[in-house]
Amino acid sequence: MQLKVLRSKLHLATVTRSDLYYHGSLTIDPDLMDAVGLLPYESILISNVATGARAETYALPGERGSGAIELNGAMARLGAVGDRIIVMAFAQVDAAEVESHQPRVVALDSRNRISERIDYPPVGEARDAPFRNGREAWTEIV
Numbered sequence: 664m665q666l667k668v669l670r671s672k673l674h675l676a677t678v679t680r681s682d683l684y685y686h687g688s689l690t691i692d693p694d695l696m697d698a699v700g701l702l703p704y705e706s707i708l709i710s711n712v713a714t715g716a717r718a719e720t721y722a723l724p725g726e727r728g729s730g731a732i733e734l735n736g737a738m739a740r741l742g743a744v745g746d747r748i749i750v751m752a753f754a755q756v757d758a759a760e761v762e763s764h765q766p767r768v769v770a771l772d773s774r775n776r777i778s779e780r781i782d783y784p785p786v787g788e789a790r791d792a793p794f795r796n797g798r799e800a801w802t803e804i805v
Contacts, residue, residue, distance in 0.1 A: 666761050668786070670754040671699035673732075674770040675712065678746045680733040687736025688723040689750065695732075696724060698777060699767040705752055709738065712747040722752075730775035762787035 673695055680690070689709060691701065701707070701722050710717045718741050725731035732748070734741055742748060756764050764786050770779040783789065 664758045665755040666758060667753050668756050668761065668764055669751060669766040669768075669783075671701055671752045671766060672768040673699060673701075673750040674768060674781070675747045676732045676750055676771050677773050677775055678732050678734055678742050678744050678748060679730060679775065681739040681742070681744055682733065682735050683739040685735040685739075687738055688721050689738055690723045690725040690731050690733035690735060691750070692729050692731045692775065693724045693727045695730075695769075695771070695775065695777075696722060698769050699752075701750075701752055708751045708753070709734075709741060710749045710751070711742045712749065714742070716741050722750075732775055 673691070676691075676695070689707060696702070703722060703724050705722050706719060707722050708717060708719050718738060720736075720738050723735070725733060732750075754764075762785065766783045768781040768783055769777045770781060772778040
C-alpha cells in the first residue's frame with residue numbers, strides 16, 4: 664500500500680506576477696525550489712491564504728534569485744499580485760517507509776525570502792510531538 668503525504672511546502676509565498684495568457688503553471692525562483700526539493704514540471708497544489716481557493720498545476724523554474732512566484736494561465740484566476748499562497752507537493756510513499764518520511768518546509772517573508780525552516784518531525788515521531796499550530800516545536804528562525 665502507498666500513502667500520499669506532504670513532501671515539500673513553500674508557506675506564505677507572495678505572488679509577484681500574474682499572466683492570464685501565459686501557459687498554465689506556477690513560475691518559482693529556483694532558489695526556493697531547491698530549498699524544498701521541488702523539481703521543474705513537478706505537480707503542485709496551490710492554496711490562496713485569503714480566499715481558500717485551491718488549484719493544481721506544475722512548477723516552472725523562473726529566474727534564480729528573483730523571488731519570483733508567478734501565477735500563469737488559468738492559475739492567474741487563483742489570486743492577484745500581493746496575495747499570499749501556499750505551494751505544496753506530495754509523494755506516494757510505501758507504508759513500510761512512511762514512518763521515516765519527513766517533509767521539507769520553509770516559510771517566506773513578503774519578499775519571498777526564507778524566514779523560517781520548519782523541521783516537521785518524521786511521521787513516526789510526529790504522533791508524539793507537541794502540535795502548537797505546527798510551529799513552536801518545529802521552527803528555526805533563519
